[in-house]
Amino acid sequence: MEFIETGRISDHEKLKKEVPLGLLELLSIPGVGPKKAKLFYERLGVKSIGDLEEAARKGMLAGLPGVGAKTEEKILKGILLWRKSRERRSLGRILPLAQEIINRLKESPSVRRISPAGSLRRMKDTVKDLDILVVSTEPMDVMERFVSFPFVMEVLGMGPTKSSILTKDAFQIDLRVVPEESFGAALQYFTGSKNHNIHLRQIAVKRGLKVSEYGVFKESSNEKIAGYTEEEVYEALGLVWIPPELREDRGEIEAALEGRLPKLLELSDIKGDLHIHSKWSDGAHTVEELIQKAIEKGYKYIAITDHSKSLGVARGLDEERLLSQIEEIRSIQQRYNSIKIFAGIEVDILQDGSLDLPNEILSKLDIVIASVHSGFNMSQEEMTHRICKALSNPYVDILGHPTGRLLEERNGYPVDIMTVIQKAREEGVALEINAYPQRLDLNDVNAKIAKESGVKLAINTDAHTFGQLDFMVFGVATARRGWIEKEDVINAWEVDELIKWLNS
Ligand SMILES: [Zn+2]
Ligand SMILES: [Zn+2]
Structure with a gap:
């Protein structure tokens, strides 16, 4: 398994015998093995990644037995990487959570349409937060269900069109209730990516159109010409529907214009x-x-x-x-x-x-x-x-x-x-x-x-x-x-x- 391939378990086992449990998190930092964790703890009282960072910044690690300036630098870099990687969660963790939320919200009889959006819908390997869009005849009922899920740690905001929560794992989820006639436009807009949407807007401008989360409108008359489904949003711009996984502005818009989108693996x-x-x-x-x-x-x-x-x-x-x-x-x-x-x-x-x-x-x-x-x-x-x-x-x-x-x-x-x-x-x-x-x-x-x-x-x-x-x-x-x-x-x-x- 991964643990075996990385040797992480054996490191944990070794360390557990030697130092207090709180130190285990130090092993998350590349360049810190059980021996170094023990050394930093005994010599400098380092008990957490925060302590370790402070000690490294002050140059207190270099000079300890077996630790040079290079190692200290490597540890600092490792801490940065650890922080950064904490910000994004793997798709493997968030996709099941999204499915669970959607299934639970669907229990409300007022829910007419529901879909994840954002990078999760694009199935990016990691995601920073999660957006869910819903059409409901009773928005507050859906919102109340959402903010009272057992995994909610904190409610950041709650209203009839948008609520935001943090999970116990400090992961942010936004739920938006949108009008049924704009669901397609909102889904397109909130699915992104940003670059894909910027490119789409450029195409819209050339055609005398405006695209927003509410729909596609004629620039001249403000007449709405699409928005109920994503397909009609793309069609209004002269494109076929583009699978969410491709929406990164890596050539998919050109391919859609020229009718040569790949037939993606299923x-x-x-x-x-x-x-x-x-x-x-x-x-x-x-x-x-x-x-x-x-x-x-x-x-x-x-x-x-x-x-x-x-x-x-x-x-x-x-x-x-x-x-x-x-x-x-x-x-x-x-x-x-x-x-x-x-x-x-x-x-x-x-x-x-x-x-x-x-x-x-x-x-x-x-x-x-x-x-x-x-x-x-x-x-x-x-x-x-x-x-x-x-x-x-x-x-x-x-x-x-x-x-x-x-x-x-x-x-x-x-x-x-x-x-x-x-x-x-x-x-x-x-x-x-x-x-x-x-x-x-x-x-x-x-x-x-x-x-x-x-x-x-x-x-x-x-x-x-x-x-x-x-x-x-x-x-x-x-x-x-x-x-x-x-x-x-x-x-x-x-x-x-x-x-x-x-x-x-
Ligand atoms: Zn294998
Ligand atoms: Zn392997």
């Missing part, structure tokens, strides 16, 4: 999941349990891809155990004909770019994902070289979570992603969009570049439990934001097509 296009961990390493379920679950989900194929031996904490497989697992998968396959089970591995890319298992054994597998899980501390040049070397191994099919980022936690390792994309194209390796909500790696922008470079993608959940198999929705959202279509995604293909690609 969740229902996904035919299998090619990155799943079983009990053989750090997953929670047996191979057979996973297969039954995949059949329930309607998948045509799955790949079992456990960790390799160098990830000892995750009980990574050595040659012998991997051979036994392949044998088990082949024998289980004989009992299932509705689903293809690929025997795979998520093999570690070692520091020098070689793989954690020899080619002789990789050749026995159907699918090989290569991933970096450790040794992040190298230069961009070294890391790029390391990954490209792994991609040149003829048995590697997919590069797992290509940048190693963990949203709300850490940036990726330094890597020249353009060079990696080029290398993937040359070697015919697919890049993963890891659907784990903290990863969403590749991100939207890089996925778009990969597609434009002719690189195929794989959208995988990296599930360690049944529930995590549902993360696929986040990966598909990221792909859609990257303009990805069905044919770009190897696990949206029919099984024969995929097998052909794997063998080529």
